[in-house]
Amino acid sequence: MFGVSIDNLLNLDQKYYEIDDYQSDIPRWCPGCGDNGILTATQRLLREEQIAPEKTVFVSGIGCSSRFPHYMNTYGFHSLHGRALPIAEGIKIRRPDLHVFVNMGDGDCFSIGAAHWIHALRYNMNMVAMVHDNNIYGLTKKQASPTTPKGLKSNTTPRGAVLEPLNPLVTTLAVSNVSFVANVVEWIPDLLFDVIKKAFHHKGFSFIRILQRCPHFTPHVFDPIMNEPDRLRLLTHDDGMVIPDAIKKIYKNVETHDPSNIHKAREYASDMETIPIGILFRDESIPTYDDIRKPTRPNTPSVINEALQQEFDKFGIKPKND
Amino acid sequence: MTAQKTKGVSSSQKEAEHLLEELDQFAGDAPSPSQKQAPARDYHLWMEKRGKHNGERQKELYKKHLTFYLGESSAPVPPGLLPAGLAPLAHNPAAHSPFPVLLTGESGTELWTLDHIMRKLLEASSLKDEALEVYKRHMAGLEKRLVDEYGRVDHFQDFAGIISQMALEAFKRLTSDNGEDHPAVTALEQLSMNVPFNGLLIGYGPETLRHLISRSQAATWRKSVYDTLNRLEELTLSINALVESAQNAERKSDASNTAFSDSIDFDKLKEVVQSVQSPSSVDGSRLKRLKKIADSLNTWHDILNSDKHAAVFLEKFTSTDPARAHTEKARREIISLIRDYHLAVLEDKHRFDPRRHQKLFDDFSKRMMSDEEIRLIPPALLFLDARQAAEHQDALVARMLSGEKIKISIQATSLLEGERLLPLYGWARMATALNRFYVVQTPLPAIRDMWDEIRGALQFEGAAFFSFYTLIDEEENAPVADYIRCGAAAASRVFPLYAFNGQTAKPLSERFFLSPEIQPQSLWAVNSHTVRVGDEHEEQSFAFTPAEFFYLHKGFQTHYYPVGREDEHNALIPLVDFLKDSRRQKEHLPYITMADGNGELHKLLVDEFIVDQCAAIAADWRVMQEWSGIDNSWAAQAVARLKEELERQAERKIADITRDFEEKLNADREQLTSEIISNLAAGLLSDEMIRLGSGLNAPVAVPAPAAPGKSAPPKEDSVAPESAPESAGEEEDEGLSFDEAYIDTPLCTSCNECRNINPDMFAYDANKQAYISDVNAGTYRQLVMAAENCPVKIIHPGKPVNPNEPDLEDLIKRAAPFNS
Ligand SMILES: Cc1ncc(C[n+]2csc(CCOP(=O)(O)OP(=O)(O)O)c2C)c(N)n1
Numbered sequence A: 001m002f003g004v005s006i007d008n009l010l011n012l013d014q015k016y017y018e019i020d021d022y023q024s025d026i027p028r029w030c031p032g033c034g035d036n037g038i039l040t041a042t043q044r045l046l047r048e049e050q051i052a053p054e055k056t057v058f059v060s061g062i063g064c065s066s067r068f069p070h071y072m073n074t075y076g077f078h079s080l081h082g083r084a085l086p087i088a089e090g091i092k093i094r095r096p097d098l099h100v101f102v103n104m105g106d107g108d109c110f111s112i113g114a115a116h117w118i119h120a121l122r123y124n125m126n127m128v129a130m131v132h133d134n135n136i137y138g139l140t141k142k143q144a145s146p147t148t149p150k151g152l153k154s155n156t157t158p159r160g161a162v163l164e165p166l167n168p169l170v171t172t173l174a175v176s177n178v179s180f181v182a183n184v185v186e187w188i189p190d191l192l193f194d195v196i197k198k199a200f201h202h203k204g205f206s207f208i209r210i211l212q213r214c215p216h217f218t219p220h221v222f223d224p225i226m227n228e229p230d231r232l233r234l235l236t237h238d239d240g241m242v243i244p245d246a247i248k249k250i251y252k253n254v255e256t257h258d259p260s261n262i263h264k265a266r267e268y269a270s271d272m273e274t275i276p277i278g279i280l281f282r283d284e285s286i287p288t289y290d291d292i293r294k295p296t297r298p299n300t301p302s303v304i305n306e307a308l309q310q311e312f313d314k315f316g317i318k319p320k321n322d
Numbered sequence B: 001m002t003a004q005k006t007k008g009v010s011s012s013q014k015e016a017e018h019l020l021e022e023l024d025q026f027a028g029d030a031p032s033p034s035q036k037q038a039p040a041r042d043y044h045l046w047m048e049k050r051g052k053h054n055g056e057r058q059k060e061l062y063k064k065h066l067t068f069y070l071g072e073s074s075a076p077v078p079p080g081l082l083p084a085g086l087a088p089l090a091h092n093p094a095a096h097s098p099f100p101v102l103l104t105g106e107s108g109t110e111l112w113t114l115d116h117i118m119r120k121l122l123e124a125s126s127l128k129d130e131a132l133e134v135y136k137r138h139m140a141g142l143e144k145r146l147v148d149e150y151g152r153v154d155h156f157q158d159f160a161g162i163i164s165q166m167a168l169e170a171f172k173r174l175t176s177d178n179g180e181d182h183p184a185v186t187a188l189e190q191l192s193m194n195v196p197f198n199g200l201l202i203g204y205g206p207e208t209l210r211h212l213i214s215r216s217q218a219a220t221w222r223k224s225v226y227d228t229l230n231r232l233e234e235l236t237l238s239i240n241a242l243v244e245s246a247q248n249a250e251r252k253s254d255a256s257n258t259a260f261s262d263s264i265d266f267d268k269l270k271e272v273v274q275s276v277q278s279p280s281s282v283d284g285s286r287l288k289r290l291k292k293i294a295d296s297l298n299t300w301h302d303i304l305n306s307d308k309h310a311a312v313f314l315e316k317f318t319s320t321d322p323a324r325a326h327t328e329k330a331r332r333e334i335i336s337l338i339r340d341y342h343l344a345v346l347e348d349k350h351r352f353d354p355r356r357h358q359k360l361f362d363d364f365s366k367r368m369m370s371d372e373e374i375r376l377i378p379p380a381l382l383f384l385d386a387r388q389a390a391e392h393q394d395a396l397v398a399r400m401l402s403g404e405k406i407k408i409s410i411q412a413t414s415l416l417e418g419e420r421l422l423p424l425y426g427w428a429r430m431a432t433a434l435n436r437f438y439v440v441q442t443p444l445p446a447i448r449d450m451w452d453e454i455r456g457a458l459q460f461e462g463a464a465f466f467s468f469y470t471l472i473d474e475e476e477n478a479p480v481a482d483y484i485r486c487g488a489a490a491a492s493r494v495f496p497l498y499a500f501n502g503q504t505a506k507p508l509s510e511r512f513f514l515s516p517e518i519q520p521q522s523l524w525a526v527n528s529h530t531v532r533v534g535d536e537h538e539e540q541s542f543a544f545t546p547a548e549f550f551y552l553h554k555g556f557q558t559h560y561y562p563v564g565r566e567d568e569h570n571a572l573i574p575l576v577d578f579l580k581d582s583r584r585q586k587e588h589l590p591y592i593t594m595a596d597g598n599g600e601l602h603k604l605l606v607d608e609f610i611v612d613q614c615a616a617i618a619a620d621w622r623v624m625q626e627w628s629g630i631d632n633s634w635a636a637q638a639v640a641r642l643k644e645e646l647e648r649q650a651e652r653k654i655a656d657i658t659r660d661f662e663e664k665l666n667a668d669r670e671q672l673t674s675e676i677i678s679n680l681a682a683g684l685l686s687d688e689m690i691r692l693g694s695g696l697n698a699p700v701a702v703p704a705p706a707a708p709g710k711s712a713p714p715k716e717d718s719v720a721p722e723s724a725p726e727s728a729g730e731e732e733d734e735g736l737s738f739d740e741a742y743i744d745t746p747l748c749t750s751c752n753e754c755r756n757i758n759p760d761m762f763a764y765d766a767n768k769q770a771y772i773s774d775v776n777a778g779t780y781r782q783l784v785m786a787a788e789n790c791p792v793k794i795i796h797p798g799k800p801v802n803p804n805e806p807d808l809e810d811l812i813k814r815a816a817p818f819n820s
């Protein structure tokens, strides 16, 4: 009657999510920490996909990078060191309707959580796993991690790390059922975003290793590749990462790589000189564990209740009445 | 034993149940992390039960309130009060103005609201479940952007272009393959089949009605003269060909054969050559004649067929004399055009014989025009704002009485001046009383309710009168949005939504239309809401009277007096009850019910001034009800009184006018009656108007209609060089200097370093990537510091803007590495 329109179903119960709607606390990472860029790229993904915050879970272990769920205005689970993956798997099997993301540090995933990592790859459950690889234990103030470069001095290796670092790309590509492997750097936001987006759309376990700057403890580890852009080999393909022209102007080492070719992927992965950036491998035909073990009947509370009752009954003592 | 065991089991059972309950909650509709409760869902009306006082205190309070009622005292009212019937609506975050609207349809005569289109978009998507949710959210985003960018100010642009661009942009971001196989894109394509996507998106503003009316009138008119236009078109082509052929023939007879070019229609030429071979031909005079006719027809043709012609329909009526001169000129010019048209017909058939026809055409007048030709003269549209109308009252009355088939619109952007109600509605009443105008009155927000009537008035063969109210917020901190206050004018009967059909043959009650929107059956429009009183909930109705309406406007607050929680007494009665008793005895005092920001109800006493206003408006309204056939068993005499008054007014005006124009009338009666011909015709032909026309339409012609997304300095998705602020980006490509500070926004990793240094200078864009929002918001030193601290080294400080900053030399040196 007042010239007012209120029967708009869009405005009434729909909201277009802006980036701010996915942001909760102000991140407490050090100034210049690469985790910021990963957070932004992820928020951008959710905004672009208009995923409802209540339909999304971020699971992490322990570490600087594992503070990630605190900064996402979604459901989150800041779990135990190295245990993000099994928890994420539990969530996914119980609530297949949720979008599950896992954020782990290099220590978290490749060291204490290595067993879970291998099996998560093999289980191939539909989720996105990001490893923030800063080549160090950040939160606990500089202990060598499996990816710490040889010679780097840390609290646990005061005279320099003695071992060759682990190559996580080669490792993942060797696990049965692996279905999506990507490698990116956090300081090229457009590529990071594109890869996270492709990972999100991949059906299966999408493993992304992200090289992440830690200006506090490993300020120079990435200098060689940052100073020499050609040491990054950008892999592009219609089914892989898309590279904007402007990026190609700065990073000239661009190659076309078909992500269905696992042999080629392994070849690129083993090259320690030139770091492959992009989607190394992708195969959607690999069955996901969530599909294979889809519950035949819904796990509703009454179903659970019934099952529990049956269990309890086992402890009951029935009067011998006959 | 057994019992004990059982007990043990049951306690753990309890625990399990408790756990399950929690689980249930979790699995069920647990609140989402982001679902911030919308205030509207929390906004409820309520009041505490109020006690009554004893006799003494009652008397005291009555006395206090009476002094106020009589205008002898006042007190400030609590802030944030809104009429209780309106408050839940105004506090509903989903409430919004129906603008922008889309003017569309084959002949540009359908009016769609954005809501409606969005709803159609949703229906058409045939998406389900989560995909539908996501899609809805994208649509909500789209709608928000449309409203943000086009909702408030006037825009007059190609909607199909806007929406498809926005949609595509959104969908491109959704998918990596340019949106081609995204369900939303398919939905959009499907939808374009049943939603008219071509049209003009028009926002809420002072020009909105002018656009709507003139566009719609143009379309209506064009449809009605479709055949004539087609013939004109053919004729124009034909004449142009004739001119060309004749020119070539002339050239040929001059000298060479080379004048023939491939582009010439040889058959036609042969015809012409043959025709000019008779001794009378090849005379330069025919060529001259043809050229003149062609010029005239071409001008007409361009005007009538261009999209811009709507603007030419406008007549700016700012002063009487020019308006009259304008009309004269228009009439002459349109007649000369019709004359040229007939000339062209003859010339085209080679039947023009100067000896026989010249005289006839020299004396060509309107009497020689057919009805259809007369209809070719588009109706004049006169747009006045209320102020102009008041200024040129006499001239306007003259026009209204002239019998001209003019379409007059008067629009007010405000109904009140101080405490005075402006007489806008008076004009509509006068037009109604004249009994030959098709009258439509509406506040802009209700235009869709009255759209059929507006269309009817435009199609109506005779004169039409539009009375519009478009509140444009000039008040700072107005309590509610202007479109609500505007719409409230109709609900309160201050400015009723009505239409009066000009066809005199119909019975009065059929001609008079009161919109059902404003509850025409009842004296006052009423809204019901649930109110919590103490612990109970009850349904209460709240009338929306002029008292509520006036309260929404600045300057009226002194006429309201707060009744404190402790100040209730028996003499207080609702204003609507008070008004029922025409004697308005002062043993009772009237109040209205208001609600504050928390939904608590308050009573406000209103004074005699407001009561008088309400009573007067109620009387007018009752007349309207009677006219529309609603028997309010009240007012036969009131009608008579009003009619008498109007007639007297009209007579007086007629007398004035007659005196003014007597001379003229005697001098040329025939000319005066032919004033039907509009000023528009003059507009169609005069250079000035043509220029004005193109000027008015400049926004349409300008290529980039505020392309969405382009206005923001940083680009969203690409790292293309042009994504840097323009100047810098271009210079970079040229390898030139970097004078202006800029950030390679697409490379920003959102670390917040720069924003920690100066959040006014650096801002994040929609992708949370930094750009320089204001170089002048900080010092050059800060810029350089930010450049040094930026971990990805993408801040380029450029040259300092303030040459007087200390230590500049050093800073420029430090900036150098970031500028190369
Ligand atoms: C079971 C267990 N062992 C050890 C720790 C101590 N701890 C906390 S974080 C961390 C390593 C973090 O490194 P990383 O996963 O690379 O994360 P970053 O901080 O580098 O992001 C360790 C060893 C712990 N919290 N829990």
Ligand code: SF4
Pocket (backbone or CB within 6 Å): A028, A029, A030, A032, A033, A034, A035, A064, A065, A134, A138, A139, A213, A214, A215, A216, A217
């Ligand atoms: S220590 Fe390193 S990884 Fe952790 S917050 Fe600081 S910069 Fe980031």
Ligand code: SF4
Pocket (backbone or CB within 6 Å): B743, B747, B748, B749, B750, B751, B752, B753, B754, B755, B769, B770, B786, B789, B790, B791, B792, B793, B794, B795
């Ligand atoms: S300092 Fe650089 S990377 Fe960080 S927010 Fe500012 S521009 Fe972006």
Ligand SMILES: [Mg+2]
Pocket (backbone or CB within 6 Å): A063, A105, A106, A107, A132, A133, A134, A135, A136, A137, A138, A145
């Ligand atoms: Mg680490």
